[in-house]
Amino acid sequence: MKYIIKQIFYTFLFTTCLSAQWSTDSSSPQFLGSGVQPQIASTSDGGTYITWITDGSYHVYIQRMDELGVAQFGDAGLLVSDNDNASWIAVYHLNIAIDENDNAIISTVDQRTGNWEVYAWKVSPEGLMLWGEDGITITNSSTSNMSPRLTILEDNSLIITCSHNDGEILFQHVSSEGDLLWGDGIIKQDDTRNLVSPQSIVDENGDIVFQWLRQSSGWPIYSEIFVQKYDLNGEPLWAEPILIVGPTSFPMGNWSQQLLSAPDGGSFISWTEMSGNVQTAIVESITDEGSTLWNGGMELSANSNNFRMSPMLVISDDSYEMMAVWREANGSQSQRGIFAQRVDSTGNRLWGENGVAVVDMNGSYDYLDVSVSEFDDEIIVTYLEQSSNMNGDVFSKRLDSLGNGTWEDGTVVITSSNDPKSDLKAEKGSNCLFISWSENGSIFAHCLRDDGSLGPPEIPSVDCDSGYVEIDGLCFYEDDLAVLQNMIDNSYESGIDLGCEEGDAYCGSPNPYMDDPDSWFWKTIDGEEYNFADGDSIVEPLELGVQEWVDGRLTSIMCGAYIYCQLSGPIPSIINELTEIDQFRFEGNYFSDYIPETICELNIDYEDDLSFDISWNLLCPPYPTCIEENIGEQDISDCEQVSTIDGTIPNPFELDNAYPNPFNPMTRLGYYLPKESFVEITIYDMLGNSISHLVNEKQTFGHRSVDWSAKNDQGQPVSAGVYLYRIQAGDFIQTKKMILLK
Secondary structure, eight states: OHHHHHHHHHHHHHHHSGGGSSOSOTTSOEEEEEOEEEEEEEOTTSOEEEEEEOTTTOOEEEEEEOTTOOBSSOSSOEEEEOOOOOOGGGGGGOEEEEOTTSOEEEEEEEOTTSSOEEEEEEEOTTOOBTTOTTOEESOOSSSOEEEEEEEEOTTSOEEEEEEETTTEEEEEEEOTTSOBTTTTOEEEOOSSSEEEEEEEEEOTTSOEEEEEEEEOSSSSOOEEEEEEEEOTTSOBSSSSOEEEEEEEBOTTTTOOOEEEEOTTSOEEEEEEEEETTEEEEEEEEEOTTSOBSSSSOEESOOOTTSEEEEEEEEEOTTTOOEEEEEEEEOTTSSOEEEEEEEEOTTOOBSSOTTOEEEEEEESSOBOOOEEEEEETTEEEEEEEEEOTTSBEEEEEEEEOTTSOBOSTTSEEESOOOOOBEEEEEEEEOSSSEEEEEEETTEEEEEEEOTTSOBSSOOOOOOOOOTTEEEETTEEEEHHHHHHHHHHHHHHHHHOOOOOOOTTOTTOSSSOGGGGSTTOOOOEEETTEEEOOOOOSSSOOGGGSSEEEEETTEEEEEEOOSSOOOOOEEOOOGGGGGOTTOOEEEOTTSEEEEEOOGGGGGSOOOTTOTTTEEOOSBEEESSOOTTTTTSOOOBOOTTOOOEEETTEEEOOOOEEOOOBSSSBSSOEEEEEEESSOEEEEEEEEOTTSOEEEEEEEEEEOSEEEEEEEOSBOTTSOBOOSEEEEEEEEETTEEEEEEEEEOO
């Protein structure tokens, strides 16, 4: 019931707050703050981080937007760094990436020491500076460090590369705690050439591939591209760097190279190469062992009459084929457009020899800012179209696997102000494409949905089978959740004193840390890991301990073995609902009272300590026969007992509250019998008329339950309203209320 209410609340929130979220109007994008050069990184929960630098002072800001477009760090973002920075070129040093816990990692340079040194910050989803207000120092060399780039590894550590000391390059490995793992870093230098523009990727095997340029001094500049693979300890896996191309000329220095991981463990490299006055977009495929497959690279287009510049690559999730987008101009540069190509594993061009036009060649506009994003087997190309006076707007176009446009209107209008814009960036999120840019000194953003419309993402609904409930796009068996909820409710209601010190965020029953978004209590759902902690100050069933679910059923739960759930109160009598459970570990908690006999109905090997363990609790004898040999140590100092001719038995009789209550169409009535008794359970309406006789028989001692499906003794449904349920067992009589909703 709690989760149903929660889902209704989220639906209400979604439908009543859209006006404050991602805009549906191209003329009214989302304002983020003042600055230039936005960088985007999407989060696992459907939101995004956007970071930028203020114009002039080059201070660093960040904003986190949730899935619906609500700003999480105030109206103007969170200040990351206000350290000195004295050059416009600082805008090219900013980078952002997201680790597995949705923390944002930001790297840049500043001049707090008088020299350009590299620094990094880690910002939590709540806006906490996890590496301190000043970040961590990556370089401390008293020389100029340029163009840092960062890559996140699977263990949440990161690789940072930068140009170092005028002609050298540096590689550094940083732990998730912010420690420099490679000492002063791996520094490469060349006695006769300058090494510049290093970058890195993580390949499919978890190793690191570095790329850099070696350039001649003087003019004209001739360049070579090198790559080399390292392990996480900083040891080279390829004995020597691999030469990809060169010596050759690259237009505009070294701004056009890209390194991309391939699904087979290899990688792709793209660049723009000059031969005379011709500029050519080229891509090369590299194997896991460091061999080149396309003999120095293949041209993405055979149209040698045109300039083909700045290729950008993505990989299809479906076919693993590579797709590329580039800017194109005719020989006189009086006509400009944007083109795309698809390449198979053997280097064949699939979209014609010259590719397909994303934007036809024309003499009216230029396209300096272009971005490409992969969506399954298709791509979305986002670009800034500028006129000669630098006014312009942002547009997007989607191409299918054959290179054809998929949106009915062809090109989608992202902005319509026709004001000067720059610094366009686009990043694929889980439910939309996030697009950001700078305009008139401000940072703006839009969310572009799958169908080419703007606005909050349309989260696909999940149809769960009867008896299951949808939570965060997954289906869970309601009765399994009810057992967990019962444990949590019993803990809150027990009022147990754990001796918590004031302000201790990790002490309580249940343990409040399980509700913390930084909690490590991950849940495995059909083989994938999820963290449901939301920080709302209430521990919920999917935040409880370490769990495994298969096909919507709970198969394993551990709140013991160094997993401190701190649960208290009785074990619920409905424990037998966990029919698919094969691991039940709750050692070292504070469970008290008597263990229900229904625990014997679980499909567990009670003699296997790794499968079943409830030792070191406060559980009272007598114990169910199925586990009395495996009960382990228990603290029974607070157990109340009465003496009878039959020995020691628990006291007293008990009638539980109906669950759920209110209900529709079924509720469960639990009760406890301390001894064998003749039991009658009857349902009455508010006038005192008997409606249904649920139990009328002798029963042995233990926890029991009976369901009522809101029908009378004749099997007819009863009307909504308040009903009474009454138990009589020997001399014990008790009546409670419940509410039927329709």
